[in-house]
Amino acid sequence: MGLNVILMSKAPIGASSCTLYVGGGFRAAFGSYTKEDHFNDTLYGGRMINDRSLVRVLVEEAPSRLLELRDFGVNLNIGSRGAYVGDGPLTAGLGLIKPLINYAKEIGVIFLENSMALDLIVDDSGVHGLIVFQIPSGKIIPIYSKSIVLSTGGYSQIFLRSDNPVRVSGDGCAMALKAGAKLVDMEFTQFFPLGLAEEGKPPWLFPAYDAKIINRAGEDVLLKYKFSKPLGKIIVEDRDLFSRALFKEIDDGLGFDDSLIMDIEDKDPSIVMPDSSLHLIRVLGLSGSRFRIAPTAHFTMGGILIDENCSTGVPGLYACGEVCGGVHGANRLGGNALTETIVFGARAGVSASKYALTSKILKVDCSETIHSFQKILDKSQSGSHDIDNLRFELRHSMWKYCGVIRNGNRLRDLLKIIDELNVKVDDATVKSRFDALKLFELRNMLLVSYVVAISSLIREESRGAHYRSDFPNESDGWLKRIYFGMKDGKLYYGMIILT
Known part of the structure; x- marks a missing residue:
């Protein structure tokens, strides 16, 4: 063209x-x-x-x-x-x-x-x-x-x-x-139940066809939650239920530092694991038959x-x-x-x-916007909050309060935390150009997280990957979609009714 x-x-x-x-x-x-x-x-x-x-x-x-x-x-x-x-x-x-x-x-x-x-x-x-x-x-x-x-x-x-x-x-x-x-x-948000949770290793997908999932009390989680299918089928056919079970075990304090153990026992890994998991074992230097796992946002x-x-x-x-x-x-x-x-x-x-x-380049004056971003960087050179710590606090809070299992009280607490982080981010420290990148990302993450939290609070039912423990069932009254817009810097929302 x-x-x-x-x-x-x-x-x-x-x-x-x-x-x-x-x-x-x-x-x-x-x-x-x-x-x-x-x-x-x-x-x-x-x-x-x-x-x-x-x-x-x-x-x-x-x-x-x-x-x-x-x-x-x-x-x-x-x-x-x-x-x-x-x-x-x-x-x-x-x-x-x-x-x-x-x-x-x-x-x-x-x-x-x-x-x-x-x-x-x-x-x-x-x-x-x-x-x-x-x-x-x-x-x-x-x-x-x-x-x-x-x-x-x-x-x-x-x-x-x-x-x-x-x-x-x-x-x-x-x-x-x-x-x-x-x-x-x-x-x-779709969560995959088996993500690698080994310290210092990336939380990549780590599926297996056959293994036990063990909690801190030594219980077999698959038996505890009455999963009767092979693990490989559970991952495909009951992914959401399985993720909730694992998240609940960890949330109830039955995990190992926010993880569970996947134990392939004495089985040959090449038989009970797909090529992708075997590849991770090799490139990440993992050994043994017991691996830490936890659900991961996918x-x-x-x-x-x-x-x-x-x-x-x-x-x-x-x-x-x-x-x-x-x-x-x-x-x-x-x-x-x-x-x-x-x-x-x-x-x-x-x-x-x-x-x-059918259009022409229109060079709209954006000097004020550029100045506002530059001002953020200039101010941040003397800030008092570490970017990485703020990012961790947001991600940890989103995982804890808006992860696999949600409820109204947790979501309302989360919104308060995000409000507090929005204040702190204005006093964040930028020491390098890479810090500046992370600061700009964090500001976007805070806005998106706020919308995710509010939307999760508004939908008072459980549907698909969204699970509310205080509204555990799917409701025909919620055959509608929630949308958000922004006007003059303020969020608003509405519904798209499906017929």
């Missing part, structure tokens, strides 16, 4: 994204698995509060978009219910990212790495660019554009335990909200409210992927995460290009 495209990332392109770590599985209608099967499975997995128009786009366009990946150099293998990249999960992420990066370079996409988008440049007519923090130089500059696509991923890093890369801090959600877009389904279903063309409602601003809400409803069906990225990534690109072709 003759347009110049800039791809911006806080790290080297692809290095800080969840895609690098994926297992490489796409769900789509191939073989005997029909589009209606895919549609119905997605709705059932989302407990019927998905945006059906988005789900329809997903299932209709998934097969053709998957096959298109081969044109970009991706080694794609078609299966009975979708497709997978490369030879297996250990190399799938790189097998997807590397060809796409090479293709983007070939067609002239400009890469802007080690740069963080701080804010969108907007006026009453729409979006006109970004305020950008250049990490190596410490400079804050404007970049003007005709249209913008946010594909910044989710916000799982607001939780203490998450297998997501550390830079996945909800930036896109925070920027979009402040620019006039809406956030939806923010109470829904995927966020909520995000920016979009239509079928990925428009956010702010002229010129589009979004796609995990930064958006609506496709998955209350829980995500396996394989739909990657499928969502390619289907809606393509749509967002087309929509943003069409908008840009």
Whole structure:
């Protein structure tokens, strides 16, 4: 279309994204698995509060978009219910990212790495660019554009335990909200029950097909909660129930320093563990037959409210992927995460290009906004609160009060804690450009966490991945979606009633 495209990332392109770590599985209608099967499975997995128009786009366009990946150099293998990249999960992420990066370079996409988008440049007519923090130089500059696509991923890093890369801090959600877009389904976070919890090791997914889960009292947790299926099936079919059981054991004081023990006893690890877990044992230097595990935040279903063309409602601003809400409803069906990225990534690109072709660069004066960010940095050089400590306090509080098991009292306590942290962050200490990056991330995390906590408090039922111990059942009266907007710096919310 003759347009110049800039791809911006806080790290080297692809290095800080969840895609690098994926297992490489796409769900789509191939073989005997029909589009209606895919549609119905997605709705059932989302407990019927998905945006059906988005789900329809997903299932209709998934097969053709998957096959298109081969044109970009991706080694794609078609299966009975979708497709997978490369030879297996250990190399799938790189097998997807590397060809796409090479293709983007070939067609002239400009890469802007080690740069963080701080804010969108907007006026009453729409979006006109970004305020950008250049990490190596410490400079804050404007970049003007005709249209913008946010594909910044989710916000799982607001939780203490998450297998997501550390830079996945909800930036896109925070920027979009402040620019006039809406956030939806923010109470829904998918937790994976078996995440590695060894001290000093990353909390990556650590599944097993057969093992005992032992608490501090020596009890077998699977027997205690009457799970009768093999562990491998429990992870797939009863993931939410299993996560709650493990979280409750730890919350009740029956854990080992906020973890439980997965004991494979004398079994051969190559038989009772998938290749991904065996790989972690090797690269992390783990040994023995007993490993510390705990649930971990894996995927966020909520995000920016979009239509079928990925428009956010702010002229010129589009979004796609995990930064958006609506496709998955209350829980995500396996394989739909990657499928969502390619289907809606393509749509967002087309929509943003069409908008840009009819628009002009408008250099809106944003000097005051840049000055306000610079003022934050200048003030923080003499601050009294450590950035890392504040970040830990937020993530620990979100995990404790808004993690796998929630209730009204805890959520109200959490909102008070976030209010206190918002005061402390204004007196945080910045000693380096990397500290500045973490400070800007933390401010976004605080805003997103507040929305997640309020949304979790408002939804007085349990549905999908959202569990309230004080409202443990699913209610037909809650067949609706909660959305948030911001006006004059203040949050408001509303409901989308599903019929």
